Amino acid sequence: MNLIDTFQNLVAQVPELVQPLIVALAAAIPFIEGEGAATIGIIGGIHPVVAVIAAVVGNFACVAILVLAGAGARRAVVARRNATRELAHAGGGTGASATTIDAAADTAVSPRKEKFQRALVRYGVPGVSLLGPLLLPTQFTATMLAAAGVSKTRVLFWQAIAIIGWTTAIAVIASGVVYAVS
Numbered sequence: 001m002n003l004i005d006t007f008q009n010l011v012a013q014v015p016e017l018v019q020p021l022i023v024a025l026a027a028a029i030p031f032i033e034g035e036g037a038a039t040i041g042i043i044g045g046i047h048p049v050v051a052v053i054a055a056v057v058g059n060f061a062c063v064a065i066l067v068l069a070g071a072g073a074r075r076a077v078v079a080r081r082n083a084t085r086e087l088a089h090a091g092g093g094t095g096a097s098a099t100t101i102d103a104a105a106d107t108a109v110s111p112r113k114e115k116f117q118r119a120l121v122r123y124g125v126p127g128v129s130l131l132g133p134l135l136l137p138t139q140f141t142a143t144m145l146a147a148a149g150v151s152k153t154r155v156l157f158w159q160a161i162a163i164i165g166w167t168t169a170i171a172v173i174a175s176g177v178v179y180a181v182s
Contacts, residue, residue: 007044007045010044011046020046020050020053020054023038023046023051024037026040026055026058027059027167028062030137033055033138034055034059034163034167035166037055038055038174051171055167056167063139066142066146067152067155067156067159069143070142074148125150125158126158126161128145129142129145129155129158130158130165141159142159
């Protein structure tokens with residue numbers, strides 16, 4: 001008995017209705033994502049189409065939650081920064097001049113954020129979304145895009161395309177390998 005047969009027997013012990021849920025939950029984990037979860041499902045004996053759909057849904061649901069949270073956090077930070085600037089410009093009690101606050105806000109850029117901003121300018125949202133999975137999990141990329149101020153709709157649209165494309169491509173390869181091995 002080989003490893004694939006052993007894994008398929010293990011998956012077969014789980015009720016069929018629960019198997020896609022396990023794949024969807026696995027897809028929500030960074031670095032496993034849709035591609036890894038679909039592969040796990042396919043190796044486990046789940047029909048490739050079911051595995052891909054479950055993996056895409058699980059990965060996208062996680063990304064959507066993170067994008068909404070990231071956009072909300074950005075909105076809160078920007079609102080607070082604007083309120084602080086307005087207070088400083090009005091001579092409020094911060095103890096710092098408006099110029100000092102503006103300069104501090106503009107220079108506080110980490111090297112990672114700078115690198116991400118360069119990639120965003122160079123490749124745009126489509127490029128970062130489609131090429132991002134080669135370097136970072138979609139959860140990280142999508143959250144950074146939302147935090148950078150890109151609209152939630154645009155981020156979710158391009159992340160959906162990337163998740164569907166990468167998951168389908170890897171699932172086709174995994175299906176071919178499983179078919180060739182068995």
